[in-house]
Amino acid sequence: MVPLTLAEHGALAKARLPAVIWDFFEGGAGSEWTRRANLTAWRRHVLRPRVLVDVSAPDCGTELLGARLAAPYGVAPMAYHRLAHPDGECATARAAAGAGALLVASIFASRTLEEIAAAAPGAPRWLQLYWLRERDALTALVRRAEQAGYGALVLTVDAPKVGRRLRDLRNAFALPADLTAVNLAPELTGAARESAAGRSGIEEHSRQQFDPRLRWADLAWLRARTALPLVLKGILTAEDARLAVEHGADAIVVSNHGGRQLDGTPPALAVLPEVVDAVGGRLPVLVDGGLRHGADLAKALALGARAALVGRPVLWGLAHGGADGARAVLDLLREELLDTMVLTGRPALADLDRTALAPWPPS
Template structure:
């Protein structure tokens, strides 16, 4: 089990939460770094939707809204501080460039989760599948690189694994399954993804996940360069 968290304005609150997670059996911290504040969502403003996050883990601190406690003054050295203070591995979630991946690793990150927050934070941010190659190239030999965002089919999982993701995380489909049929719905969603991936691997001639390589995907530029060489 991994505990996803933010750096809080009150650093004592950050450590308290992290150590509570550790005592509860969590074995790593997933530190989200792409949420210094909520993004403007005009359709929600128009509909007067109220973003309130009644997060049980934060109830002892009388916190109900993320913007009231998420730190806006984070620095890279906070990674090493959190790691040393808690004794837990730190996975950095929200990295989209090779430069930031390098900074995260140089400052103590044990793994990186390539994520764009579901595309809900910054308009124009790259799709995670587009950002993945440069990050894998930069730090993939040193630490594990994971990916989430936009994963809807087993084919999506295959592509991410081929580009170099060690693990592919799934968000919204799991939520849909949970809403439709509780834990059974979640299991059904995961079963669908597993069956699709198995089918895709069979057709692609990859008996095991270890057989999936970068040679199994090709980008648009690859085709363009191939066409130029023919012409």
């Protein structure tokens, strides 16, 4: 079967992956209310098509922090791609490069930063970081990212620890013995491979290594160690958006971590307009969480996002088809976006503003 929707990619991946790995990828925190809300939030907006518009040459290309993209999207940072496919992040990097998409590699990648860069030379890529207790390890990662041609750092700010993910606890999830976060020293990663009934190695690892003392003032320490742009991921309020601007962020990602941190937070899409208004055009705003169709990408742009990040669907494609499967997911999203732009009479990204949407059901 040739998958024609992201849901079909997901079905193929679920049939191939062991249940505990599927749960690790798909699961959210708590009752998973926020994970589900991320998916349904996109249906609360409908498109307002305009007619008798020249749509013969739609263009969804854009630029983001100096990187040229074929569409306003990228691969969200996700750990341990080798759980989905033996080639791991190298396959994902080739897929993103082929699709003209941004790749955001995770600090917990299962391939080295250098291997990922070599898999797609010249392609746009950023590195995601958690704030570790061991600051020397952070400094070393930043240096390696600079040398390997990563274009920005993405600091995840909503994770003083990993959220309580019940699927992982029930499965006593831990990494296989042959897989680790290869970009960190072994002594910083061992706990992720250790678990017991009712516990998660991933959660225990975060308790040991993530620094919960991180404050806004600490961003200056990171700023002093690199000239790379700094993107803050995990912003959900206007208050924090304004603080991000004040503290010199170069971009922000409106995100609830795919519903994997604090259950009960709003869908990222629901707070996107609030954050965009607070920023007032002073820096680019990205969004992630539950995007499952190119029309969703159009809705994100209409609400003020410069681009969106796509997570789980890329892993679905990777799991069942390697680099080709992940590329197919990204290509499908771009094709659906172009279809949406043509059929709404908005052939340029600049045409996708708030007049392109209406609430549903109508008030």
